[in-house]
Amino acid sequence: MTISLFRIAFVCTVPILALLVLLAPRSASAGVITADTVWTGSVTVTEDVLVPEGVTLTVRPGTSITVVAAESTKTDPEYLSPLNEITVRGTLTVEGTEKEPVRFSGAEKKKGSWAGILVDGGTAAIRGCRISDADTGVSVTDGTLRLTGSALLENRYGLVVQGTKARVAVADSRITGNDYGIFTLQGARVATSATEVARNGKKDTYAATSRGQIPPKAQPVNDGAPVGRRYRDMVLLGETVWQGRIEIDGTVRVPEGSRLVILPGTIVEFTRRDTNGDGIGENGIMIQGRLVAKGTAERPITFRSAAKVRRMGDWDAVNIMNSSTGQNLIEYCRIEDAYRGLHFHFSTVAIHNTTLTGNYRGIQFQESMVVMRGNTLCGNRSGVQGRDSEVELTDNLICTNQVGGNFFRTTLTAQGNRIVANGREGLRVREGAATLRENLLDGNRFGLLVADLYHGEVSRNSITNNTETGISLKNVDTIDIAGNVVADNGLNGFNIQDCGALITGNLVTGNGERGMGIQSFAGRISGNDFGGNGLYAIDLDGKDDVAAPGNWWGGDDPARVVFDRHDDSALGLVHYDTASAAPIPFVWPLPFVASDAVWRGVITVAAPTTVLPGAVLTVAPGTTVQFAGGAGLEVKGKLIAAGKRDSRIVFTSVERKGASDWNEILLEYATGSVIAHCLVEYATWGIHSHFTDLSVSDSVIAHNYGGMRFRSGPVQIRRSLFRDNTIGIRSYIGNALIADNLITGNETGIFVREKGGGLTVTGNSISGNSGYNMRIGDFNDEDVNARGNWWGEGDPGETIFDGRQEPGIGMVLFEPHLTKPPTVGPGSGETP
Structure with a gap:
């Protein structure tokens, strides 16, 4: 028996095999199995199949399932891959046996010709089964899988398991002959027994976790407000204004020439109606005229489900169709629980400062002009998908979706976006033209995937910490890739196939295996910094030569x-x-x-730069960080600048002329920061610390206006040299240990502005400073413990300004003092 799946559902309702074929009533239900179903014999899958919650698909022994290659560019939000897939959100039971195995394969009999079986929060029990020719034989995201007596063969990936909620057990099986065997990502665990995972082409096993992203908290919604208006299926003519609480139990249409205005603080709720049983709600809004939904930061507009227990897909969408005569505006809104939060065709739409979360897809559009600025698209299956449109994507946060952004045949300008922690790709761009500048793509599985562009620019982006690959390029010739950080990605910085790009001036460092993996490339790779990549800077896997002149190879022999x-x-x-x-x-x-970053080589900071809370900036030994005029580094996360005795870190200015060439390193609540074996020079204040547990050791702080100042602490300053600054160290209400340092050649060695009782200054050589070795400020009324230091020849009191010269301020308690200079400063306490 041969059964073709083409927008149909199979239903078996009695023990004796009876098959009822139901035509899907609309595209949203294409391939959705709406009742318990049995497959047996030969089954040909021509489009996507979805097993929704509450439904079981059973595959009998001996069944052969052949999946044909996708021939269209599908847009249905319930699916995750552009290839044909079998997605399980309910239950899949495969009942193969040793004598009568079940087979899933691609019609083209080649790796990656179909997506595979995707267990997306559902449950799969697969026994006696062979799965081949897929992109991923079985993929599990926060679902449950029992794989027994089965084989995953000749796929790109055998088994991929993602998320801490995933539960996977594999027994008596083989995962061989794939490009990759088992991937466990984002804290997933796989229990295997009597299972062979071997002879996979590139890697048998791989595990990686990137730090997640916590979306911003939503403004509270006034759930106690009464419903002011209720609508069923209705047409709104002329101008309609909504405010208060609106309930929609049907489809509200705004026809051409009419306008719907929604005021700040309005709550629009949709009841759930699912007439075809596909699990997707059908109520929504259809705008053919114009929509103005303009909330405020304090009083956003909310679109959501009316159910007491709200779920993804409870309602359809805010649809905007053929509305291009004026701009539709969605500003300061929150849209959740939808199938597609915003959905528009042939329209002009601006979306500003809006949050879309908990939807199958946040935003979907085609043949439109779209401006998206300052939005948050987090926690959806898919963040945004657009095609055949002109798109401006600026300063958006796209995070914790399964798929971040997907653009096809668009003219896309994307700048200043943070595309982070998405389960699959952060950003996919195919065909069309794209300009991508100053974006962060971090902590996704794949950072940036680019294919078949006719023009492109990828410049000054940070593409880091993606668990598998930073940038993937396929069949792209007219693209410039310049000035990007492509660093610390799990496997490869770049994957390149059939490209002729110009790749210049990038920082390609710290990637787990390869800086670049190249199959075929006819462009030029020059002026890049390759350093610290795990296996190779460049790994060529093709027969054609590659031009790569003028690169830095991290100090290694190329x-x-x-x-x-x-x-x-x-x-x-x-x-x-x-x-x-x-x-x-x-x-x-x-x-x-x-996010966590490592600076290596020579880093130029051209403008003020902030390490955000939660991020750790690590500066590798031997690195030089040079600052342009007015630039500085503000650390609100953590700074780890731990050089080595023979490989110190340098913080300096671009010009290297004198004090105040650049601003400062400012640490604010940057607990756990470390500065060791560093040179800090030519700054206004070299190091400036507030409320930070900071360790400074074995460093030289010289030629600044001020070497170091701090408030609170605790701070430790050990074995360092402060020289040729106007002020070496300044304390304000400080809690610090200052020990074994050489403080000389400054105008003032140590200045205690206020509340010096929290200081312990001991074992230092504090001498040869032109004004005072130590000066107590006019508002400091506490004594300073400075016993056991060398103050130079003569009376120490004559080099100190304190209550002896100005009654009423604190005293420097310097007795007993050292009678000869100690061995102090950088390296003095280390074993050679």
Whole structure:
């Protein structure tokens, strides 16, 4: 028996096999199985299949399921892959046996020809089964899988398990002959027994976790407000104004020439109606005229389900169709529980400062002109998908979706967005033209996927900490990739296939296995900084040569960090002539460090830059950080700048002329920060610390207006040199240990502005400062414990300004003092 699935559902309702074929009433239910179903014999799947919650799909022994390649660019939000997929949100039971196995395969008999079985929060028990030709044989996201006596063969990925809620057990099975065997991501766990995971082409097992993103908290909604208006199916003519609480039990239509205005603080709620049993609500709004939904930050407009227990897909969408004569405005709104929160065709729409969460898809559109600024799209299955449109995407947060952004045949300008912690790709761009500048793509599985563009620019982005790949390029020729950070991605910084791009001036460092994995490339790779990548800077897996002149190879011999014909005679050559002899200065592209980052080589900070709360900036030994005039580093997360005795870190100015060339390193509540074996020079204040548990050791702080100032603490300053500053160290209400330092050649060695009772200053050489070795401020009424220091020859009191010169201020308690200079300063306490 051969059964073709083409927008149909199979239903078996009696023990004796009876098959009822139901035509799907609309595209949203295409491939949705709406009742318990049995597959047996030969089944051909021509489009996506979805097993929704509450429904069981059973596959009998000996069944053969063939999945054809997708021939269209589908847009249904309930599916996750552009390939044909079998998605399980209910229950899948595969009952194969050793004698009568079940087979899932692609019609084209090649890896990646169909998506695979996606267990998306559902349950699958798969026994006696062979799955092949898929992108991923079985993918589990926060679902449950029991795989027994089965084989995952000849797929790109055998098994991918993602999320701490996933529960997977694999027994008596084989996962072999795939490109990758088992991936466990984001805290997932897989229990295996008597299972072979071997002979997969690139990697048998891989586990990775990136730090998640917590979306901003929503404004509270006045749930106690009474319903002011109720609508069923209705047409709103002329101008209609909504305020208060609105309930919709049907579809409200605003026809051409009419306008709907929604005032701040309005709550629009939709009852659930599901006439075809596909699990998707059908009530919504249809705008063919114009929509103005303009809330405020304090009183946003809310669109949500009317159910007491609200669920994703309870209602359809705010649909805007053929509305291009004026701009539709959605501003300061919150949209949740929808199938598609916002959905528009042939329209002009501006979406500002709006939150879309808990929807199957936040925003979907085509043939439209769209401006999206300052929005939050988090916690949806899919954040935003657009096609055949002109799109401006600016300063949005797109996080914790399964898929972040997906754009097809668009003219896309994306700038200043944070696209982070999405379960699959952060941003996918296919065909059309795209300009991507100053975006953060961090902590996704795949950062940026680009294919088939006819024009593109990817510049000054930070593409970091993605669990698998930073940038994937396929079939792209006219694209410039310049000035990007592509660092600390789990496997590869770049994956490149059939491209002719110009790749220049990027920082490609710290990626788990490869800076670049290249199959075929006809462009030019030059002026990039490759350093600290796990296996290779460039790994060539094709027969054609690659031009890569003038790069910095991280201090390594290029022959050691490049894999090419020198290692395998079947490959082409990477031409790495005229290699740079020193790190190539790299300008940090963003005004912030929003997630964990490592700076290596020579980093230029051209504008004030902030390490945001929760982020850790690590500066690798041997790194130089140079600041332009007026620039500085504000740390609200954590700074770990731990150099080594023979490889110190340098914080300096671009010009290197004198004090105040640049601003300062400011640490605010940056608990746990470390500055060790560093040189800090030419700043206004080298180090400025507020309310921070900070350790400074074995460092040189010189040629600044002020070397270091701090408030509160606790602070430890050990074995460091403060020299040629106007003020070496300044304390204000400080809690600090200052020990074993050399403080000399400054105008004032240590200045205690107020409340010096929390200081312990001991074991230091504080001498040769032109004004005072230590000065007590006019408002400091506490004594300072400064016993056991060397103050130079003569009476220490003559080099100190305190209550002896100005009665009423605190005293410096310097007795007993050292009678000869101690061995202090950088490295003095270390074993050579």
